[in-house]
Amino acid sequence: DAGxxxxxxxxxxxxxxxxxxxxxxxxxxxxxxxxxxxxxxxxRLIYYSAAADITDKGEVPDGYVVSRSKTENFPLTLESATRxxxxxxxxxxxxxxxxxxxxTQYFGPGTxxxxx
Amino acid sequence: xxxxxxSQPEMSVQEAETVTLSCTYxxxxxxxxxxxxxxxxxxxxxxxxxxxxxxxxxxxxNRFSVNxxxxxxxxxxxxxxxxxxxxxxxxxxxxxxxxxxxxFGKGTRLHILP
Numbered sequence: 001d002a003g004x005x006x007x008x009x010x011x012x013x014x015x016x017x018x019x020x021x022x023x024x025x026x027x028x029x030x031x032x033x034x035x036x037x038x039x040x041x042x043x044r045l046i047y048y049s050a051a052a053d054i055t056d057k058g059e060v061p062d063g064y065v066v067s068r069s070k071t072e073n074f075p076l077t078l079e080s081a082t083r084x085x086x087x088x089x090x091x092x093x094x095x096x097x098x099x100x101x102x103x104t105q106y107f108g109p110g111t112x113x114x115x116x
Numbered sequence: 117x118x119x120x121x122x123s124q125p126e127m128s129v130q131e132a133e134t135v136t137l138s139c140t141y142x143x144x145x146x147x148x149x150x151x152x153x154x155x156x157x158x159x160x161x162x163x164x165x166x167x168x169x170x171x172x173x174x175x176x177x178n179r180f181s182v183n184x185x186x187x188x189x190x191x192x193x194x195x196x197x198x199x200x201x202x203x204x205x206x207x208x209x210x211x212x213x214x215x216x217x218x219x220f221g222k223g224t225r226l227h228i229l230p
Binding site: 044058092103112 | 214
């Protein structure tokens with residue numbers, strides 16, 4: 001299916017475990033983003049990527065690792081999950097500047113992660 | 117640092133009425149992008165409307181329109197003829213340039229009452 005997908009949609013894990021959230025987009029968008037959504041905070045940027053093999057930290061990167069070996073995939077890994085990482089995680093993508101609709105970020109459906 | 121403020125945590129209106137959601141932002145940039153996103157109970161983030169700061173004309177998408185006041189740094193969303201399906205969390209958001217992060221407000225929860 002075309003678009004941006006995330007997996008899993010729901011995940012329950014325990015403190016200290018490693019968890020990887022997957023994000024896949026079929027548009028070949030250059031930019032990809034990971035946000036987390038918490039009550040009272042709106043959405044906050046964790047990491048972003050301008051292209052394959054180029055990543056950078058956002059507002060709240062601590063405890064997270066990303067990679068981008070292929071343009072279409074942007075996995076987010078929690079190396080040792082903590083309760084404070086319980087959240088809803090959104091992946092988003094956008095096109096290169098100058099291209100149609102490049103000013104718009106398209107969001108995946110989100111992953112609800114619970115860390116016990 | 118750029119910030120986005122939504123002063124109305126929650127609102128309720130009757131179906132078919134018009135409702136306005138407020139948003140103010142702070143930036144020293146002269147050009148930027150503003151958005152309203154809708155998040156229904158399904159949790160999906162849906163772009164409602166977008167505005168480029170250098171454009172004077174207010175953006176409109178069907179029943180949704182904005183009142184963009186650049187000098188006042190205000191970007192309110194007006195929903196006309198509100199429908200039950202408009203019930204959702206609405207986020208005002210700001211972006212300096214394409215490829216940059218989006219900065220979100222904390223959201224306004226809108227209830228459309230039958």
